[in-house]
Amino acid sequence: MKGLRIALPGGALFESACSLLGAAGAARLDPARFDRELSIRDGDNVFVKVRPTDVPVYVEMGGCECGIVGKDILWETSRECYELADLKFGGCRLVLAAPRDSALARGVWPLSLRVATKYPVSARRFFAARSLNVVVVRLHGSVELAPLTGLADCVLDITATGRTLAANNLVEVAEAGTSTARLIANHAALKTRNESVGALAVALRRAVTERLAAGAA
Amino acid sequence: MTGLEALPSGAAFRGRADGFADYLVGPAAGRRLIADRFIETFEAWGYGFVVTPLIEPVGTIAAGVGGAQQSALFRFMDSDGALLALVGERTVSVARVVATQLHEGPFPLRLCYAGSVLRNRALNAGRRRESLQAGCELIGADGLAADAECIALAAAALERGGVEHIQVDVGHADFIPGLLDSAGLDATAREEVLAALARRDLVAVESALEATDAADAERRLLLAFPTLRGGREILDTAAGGLRGERPHRALQELAQLWDLLEAHAITDRVHLDLGAVRDWDYYTGPTFEVFSVDSGFALGSGGRYDTLLSRFGTPLPATGFVLHVDRCHDSIVRRAGALPAPTVLQVSWERDAHADALELARALRRKEVACACDLVAGGDGDVQVSSSGVRWSRGGHEERGSIGAAVTALTAGTP
Numbered sequence: 098m099k100g101l102r103i104a105l106p107g108g109a110l111f112e113s114a115c116s117l118l119g120a121a122g123a124a125r126l127d128p129a130r131f132d133r134e135l136s137i138r139d140g141d142n143v144f145v146k147v148r149p150t151d152v153p154v155y156v157e158m159g160g161c162e163c164g165i166v167g168k169d170i171l172w173e174t175s176r177e178c179y180e181l182a183d184l185k186f187g188g189c190r191l192v193l194a195a196p197r198d199s200a201l202a203r204g205v206w207p208l209s210l211r212v213a214t215k216y217p218v219s220a221r222r223f224f225a226a227r228s229l230n231v232v233v234v235r236l237h238g239s240v241e242l243a244p245l246t247g248l249a250d251c252v253l254d255i256t257a258t259g260r261t262l263a264a265n266n267l268v269e270v271a272e273a274g275t276s277t278a279r280l281i282a283n284h285a286a287l288k289t290r291n292e293s294v295g296a297l298a299v300a301l302r303r304a305v306t307e308r309l310a311a312g313a314a
Numbered sequence: 315m316t317g318l319e320a321l322p323s324g325a326a327f328r329g330r331a332d333g334f335a336d337y338l339v340g341p342a343a344g345r346r347l348i349a350d351r352f353i354e355t356f357e358a359w360g361y362g363f364v365v366t367p368l369i370e371p372v373g374t375i376a377a378g379v380g381g382a383q384q385s386a387l388f389r390f391m392d393s394d395g396a397l398l399a400l401v402g403e404r405t406v407s408v409a410r411v412v413a414t415q416l417h418e419g420p421f422p423l424r425l426c427y428a429g430s431v432l433r434n435r436a437l438n439a440g441r442r443r444e445s446l447q448a449g450c451e452l453i454g455a456d457g458l459a460a461d462a463e464c465i466a467l468a469a470a471a472l473e474r475g476g477v478e479h480i481q482v483d484v485g486h487a488d489f490i491p492g493l494l495d496s497a498g499l500d501a502t503a504r505e506e507v508l509a510a511l512a513r514r515d516l517v518a519v520e521s522a523l524e525a526t527d528a529a530d531a532e533r534r535l536l537l538a539f540p541t542l543r544g545g546r547e548i549l550d551t552a553a554g555g556l557r558g559e560r561p562h563r564a565l566q567e568l569a570q571l572w573d574l575l576e577a578h579a580i581t582d583r584v585h586l587d588l589g590a591v592r593d594w595d596y597y598t599g600p601t602f603e604v605f606s607v608d609s610g611f612a613l614g615s616g617g618r619y620d621t622l623l624s625r626f627g628t629p630l631p632a633t634g635f636v637l638h639v640d641r642c643h644d645s646i647v648r649r650a651g652a653l654p655a656p657t658v659l660q661v662s663w664e665r666d667a668h669a670d671a672l673e674l675a676r677a678l679r680r681k682e683v684a685c686a687c688d689l690v691a692g693g694d695g696d697v698q699v700s701s702s703g704v705r706w707s708r709g710g711h712e713e714r715g716s717i718g719a720a721v722t723a724l725t726a727g728t729p
Contacts, residue, residue: 154440157610158440158610159609159610159611160610175436178514179514179516180513180514180515180516180517180518181516181517182516182517183517183520279517283610284514284611284612285605285606285609285610285611285612286610288483288543288585288603288605289481289606289607290607291543
């Protein structure tokens with residue numbers, strides 16, 4: 098059993114993850130093939146495409162030795178995985194945003210605040226050290242609608258370009274974190290499959306550095 | 315037809331809390347067998363078996379374990395208003411027993427235990443809330459020979475329990491904190507790096523170190539964290555260019571420990587792993603974890619905890635470990651399939667031969683052959699008893715004879 102099982106996140110990070118694995122020489126994966134097959138063998142390794150929130154679950158429980166997943170997913174999970182490398186793609190920021198005409202948008206913080214978010218753990222962490230009376234409303238999608246409908250005063254959400262926020266008349270009030278894709282590994286696999294896991298981490302790190310150098314040149 | 319409609323549903327299936335398990339005949343026996351073999355091994359090494367309660371006062375537990383473990387306790391109040399909790403581990407209980415009842419020794423004191431521990435964890439996590447743990451504590455011995463004994467015993471018990479391809483990772487709780495001190499990190503940066511390591515977030519370790527002016531040798535070592543593992547040779551690699559007494563002392567202890575493990579003849583299953591510690595507040599010296607390729611979780615872990623007993627008013631050095639019986643069971647089943655359920659001979663009898671059948675059953679049980687005697691006449695068991703004698707089959711052939719002959723034939727090959 099030399100190969101690794103590697104969980105890849107479906108969605109926004111998927112194609113970049115495949116292309117980085119290609120650049121690292123770790124696997125040649127055609128993203129379109131995953132539309133027909135859920136699990137693809139490449140050389141010794143097996144790649145599975147799962148929902149981003151499921152990547153840490155597969156890795157912690159030992160279903161996969163390694164995974165690629167956004168830091169924003171790791172903020173929210175209680176799963177214990179080793180975070181081995183910052184892969185520096187899929188960048189986005191977690192921001193608190195309020196309607197353009199609100200007091201909050203002018204920097205006036207009300208004493209009590211209703212926050213709609215898909216990131217309740219991060220929201221509680223962000224507000225934990227601040228003396229505000231905050232109610233976190235957990236939603237599963239389209240949080241921008243919450244201020245429009247009066248469900249919440251503001252949103253805590255991920256933004257890559259800021260376009261969705263602007264289109265919904267929201268302005269950024271504060272930044273709560275920045276996220277990029279990470280390589281994660283199972284605790285026991287890091288020990289029992291150290292050479293394979295280490296080689297994957299080294300190859301991916303090298304590919305990331307080369308990409309950044311090429312981008313800067 | 316899915317067969318689903320045939321399963322009991324509704325009220326008939328209610329009544330078990332989430333995160334807890336029933337173990338039916340085969341798995342329950344397998345799990346008990348593993349625990350029994352662990353304890354037999356502990357006792358063979360001179361460790362005396364003790365039993366501590368499933369419930370301890372929250373104050374007792376809080377004296378021993380950190381905040382994260384305290385917040386994962388099932389707590390409740392008894393009729394006097396005392397705040398109690400179901401134990402989440404049993405080392406603290408053993409420490410309490412030693413401090414209050416065995417503080418006069420004789421030392422070193424070798425104790426072992428096995429029992430349920432409970433963690434109040436999120437549902438849907440796929441993780442057990444009740445698990446069976448067996449462990450050893452070696453109290454009142456401060457030398458590395460005690461640490462080596464615990465590591466060798468943990469490995470021996472796991473192998474005796476049937477776990478294959480084990481691998482022990484040995485580290486030192488003072489190495490990384492010592493390294494951070496000698497790297498000249500200020501308290502904030504030091505806490506940040508330790509917290510990131512505790513979260514297993516090596517990306518955060520890297521960015522925390524980049525923001526400091528840590529000396530190159532130390533930074534190089536800390537960044538190499540996941541690869542700081544191997545045999546005795548990595549200690550020399552790690553020592554190169556390292557300043558400060560603390561990390562050097564940790565490396566020296568690991569070198570001596572390695573030699574002791576060589577004397578225990580287990581270094582073929584041991585890796586030194588300089589980054590292998592998380593619980594820096596609890597452990598004070600060598601630490602270890604045991605893995606198998608068949609499990610994504612550590613099967614056992616332990617180390618030296620010289621400050622715990624003093625929190626109970628009895629400053630004594632101590633080292634010990636715990637083995638996770640359920641994870642071991644999972645790991646064995648994953649490799650070899652379910653453990654065979656114990657075989658039970660069914661003894662049937664014809665009218666007038668009930669007493670003979672019971673006599674045969676008693677004789678078989680004295681020879682430790684498990685058998686169940688039919689409750690009514692005319693059954694179709696492995697052994698047939700009639701007033702004219704006993705019939706049984708062996709190797710596909712039917713044999714006949716007296717009760718004595720049957721016992722001899724059916725116990726052939728058993729001790």
